[in-house]
Amino acid sequence: MTTTRTFSSPLDLQSVRADFPILSRELAGGFPLVYLDSANSSQKPRQVVQAIEDHYLVHNANVARAMHQLGAEATAAYEGGRDKVAAFIGAPNRDEIVFTKNASEALNLAAHTLGASLKPGDVVVISEMEHHSNIVPWQLACERTGATLKWFGVTEDGRLDLSNIEELLTENTKVVALTWVSNALGTINPITEIATKAHAIGATVVVDASQAVPQFPVDVSTLGADILVFTGHKVVGPTGIGVLWGRYELLAELPPFLGGGEMIEVVRMTGSTYAPPPARFEAGTPPIAQAVGLGAAVDYLSGIGMDKIAAHEHAIVEYALEGLKTVPGLTLLGPTDATDHGGAISFALDGVHPHDVSTVLDTRGIAVRAGHHCARPVHERFGMQSSTRASFYLYTTPEEVDALVDGLGFVRSFFKVD
Amino acid sequence: MQLDSLYQEIILDHYRTPHHAGLADPYDVEVHHVNPSCGDEVTLRVELDGDTVKGVTHDSVGCSISQAATSVMSDLVIGKPVSEGMATYEKFLELMQGRGNVEPDEEVLEDGVAFAGVAQFPARVKCALLGWSAWRDATAQALAANEGVKNA
Numbered sequence: 001m002t003t004t005r006t007f008s009s010p011l012d013l014q015s016v017r018a019d020f021p022i023l024s025r026e027l028a029g030g031f032p033l034v035y036l037d038s039a040n041s042s043q044k045p046r047q048v049v050q051a052i053e054d055h056y057l058v059h060n061a062n063v064a065r066a067m068h069q070l071g072a073e074a075t076a077a078y079e080g081g082r083d084k085v086a087a088f089i090g091a092p093n094r095d096e097i098v099f100t101k102n103a104s105e106a107l108n109l110a111a112h113t114l115g116a117s118l119k120p121g122d123v124v125v126i127s128e129m130e131h132h133s134n135i136v137p138w139q140l141a142c143e144r145t146g147a148t149l150k151w152f153g154v155t156e157d158g159r160l161d162l163s164n165i166e167e168l169l170t171e172n173t174k175v176v177a178l179t180w181v182s183n184a185l186g187t188i189n190p191i192t193e194i195a196t197k198a199h200a201i202g203a204t205v206v207v208d209a210s211q212a213v214p215q216f217p218v219d220v221s222t223l224g225a226d227i228l229v230f231t232g233h234k235v236v237g238p239t240g241i242g243v244l245w246g247r248y249e250l251l252a253e254l255p256p257f258l259g260g261g262e263m264i265e266v267v268r269m270t271g272s273t274y275a276p277p278p279a280r281f282e283a284g285t286p287p288i289a290q291a292v293g294l295g296a297a298v299d300y301l302s303g304i305g306m307d308k309i310a311a312h313e314h315a316i317v318e319y320a321l322e323g324l325k326t327v328p329g330l331t332l333l334g335p336t337d338a339t340d341h342g343g344a345i346s347f348a349l350d351g352v353h354p355h356d357v358s359t360v361l362d363t364r365g366i367a368v369r370a371g372h373h374c375a376r377p378v379h380e381r382f383g384m385q386s387s388t389r390a391s392f393y394l395y396t397t398p399e400e401v402d403a404l405v406d407g408l409g410f411v412r413s414f415f416k417v418d
Numbered sequence: 419m420q421l422d423s424l425y426q427e428i429i430l431d432h433y434r435t436p437h438h439a440g441l442a443d444p445y446d447v448e449v450h451h452v453n454p455s456c457g458d459e460v461t462l463r464v465e466l467d468g469d470t471v472k473g474v475t476h477d478s479v480g481c482s483i484s485q486a487a488t489s490v491m492s493d494l495v496i497g498k499p500v501s502e503g504m505a506t507y508e509k510f511l512e513l514m515q516g517r518g519n520v521e522p523d524e525e526v527l528e529d530g531v532a533f534a535g536v537a538q539f540p541a542r543v544k545c546a547l548l549g550w551s552a553w554r555d556a557t558a559q560a561l562a563a564n565e566g567v568k569n570a
Binding site for chain 1: 421455483484
């Protein structure tokens with residue numbers, strides 16, 4: 001069933017893949033690994049792992065509070081990670097980069113601190129296509145404050161439904177929190193257009209860029225967001241570190257999130273004053289080696305070129321959409337063409353549950369995700385309980401997409417749905 | 419990883435035509451259990467007659483393993499004393515957690531022995547246990563309610 005469709009990418013895939021040793025692994029049964037789960041977590045190049053190893057083996061100490069030479073080296077390494085991340089996303093000021101545990105913690109930080117000034121009658125607007133981590137923190141903030149949560153819907157073809165934007169964005173709307181790229185549908189949302197309207201009514205715009213920053217060049221200085229978050233492990237970096245970028249004037253107004261060491265100015269028994277951003281939001285020992293690894297990760301991606309990575313993602317998504325459309329009984333969830341489509345494609349296969357699809361593919365070495373991908377509302381929107389998702393990155397080859405398409409043919413014959 | 423050991427024909431048969439599917443009246447207790455990591459859901463009703471399981475019906479969405487396991491579980495517990503059903507669960511749990519090293523007892527588990535291969539797919543064990551957890555919960559609630567009636 002392998003087709004001879006055309007594929008052209010600006011990346012030298014063989015040389016990219018040589019940086020990721022895991023991609024040459026063999027799995028049970030002698031099948032080569034076909035890793036199509038990068039929207040869940042990306043693989044790591046040698047350069048990132050070596051930077052982390054070098055930090056731990058040569059420079060390790062605590063940051064800021066350690067006064068010795070190693071402490072200075074560790075501090076420089078940690079703050080160097082902040083500089084690299086700031087440059088990578090076009091932040092005008094390095095102090096606008098706050099390191100968190102992951103994107104979920106960054107969104108909780110945003111919801112908690114912006115939520116501190118919410119009151120009954122205020123409105124927070126999110127969308128039906130959000131990841132649970134951009135739903136639940138706002139539900140909690142609204143429960144705490146009596147504010148109302150409202151939702152952008154999703155159109156039949158998987159795009160954000162902006163037809164009622166005037167009703168959603170009113171003078172009562174204080175926060176608009178949206179995903180840039182849907183982790184389930186792959187949809188790329190028009191953030192700047194919505195942010196312009198949100199700012200016109202005085203709302204703060206929070207963008208979940210967890211699936212965006214890995215895939216295309218990001219420039220927060222022109223995007224229109226007030227806060228943007230993403231996670232390290234999806235940009236070929238380590239787990240255990242997330243990023244919250246916020247406009248400095250906004251961060252400077254926000255109250256602390258977690259209390260502890262390094263986030264204070266003066267602590268007295270009668271009360272404390274707090275450090276300026278970013279330290280105000282980084283209580284306790286931060287993810288030091290992870291910041292070093294994340295710095296190496298964004299260096300790695302910049303070295304290849306985010307514009308080239310974006311072009312590759314687009315080419316592979318286009319190739320995959322064409323291939324998947326040849327599988328009988330397969331229904332795509334979300335946009336069916338590659339325009340404004342991120343590197344994740346979810347689908348249903350008639351007569352076979354996604355878990356069974358994924359288990360059968362797994363026995364052929366093909367790693368995909370099955371379930372609701374932490375985005376249950378959008379599955380409900382399309383009358384589905386779950387789906388199978390294939391997601392791609394800079395190391396994904398057209399041959400791997402062919403293996404998926406062939407594998408789905410095998411799934412259908414195994415479950416006798418032909 | 420042997421696919422055929424996971425997807426035995428018995429499992430696929432139960433998946434295609436699950437036994438005791440469709441919620442029926444009367445019943446004592448209805449529960450709704452979900453597998454939050456994957457989204458599988460089961461609604462299950464239990465009717466007891468004293469200490470005997472008189473009826474179990476279910477309505478579920480989920481994969482072949484979870485649907486088939488709920489079907490087999492219903493067959494195994496209906497008409498049996500609650501204590502016997504709970505003992506069967508313990509046997510099934512032991513099989514699921516055995517990583518393929520437990521020899522299933524066909525006398526006790528009947529069609530449930532077909533799930534032996536699931537133990538070698540750690541990610542799928544929770545699928546096989548969803549229906550059982552719903553039945554145990556519903557049955558415990560029904561017993562407690564009956565106890566309450568007796569004491570009232």
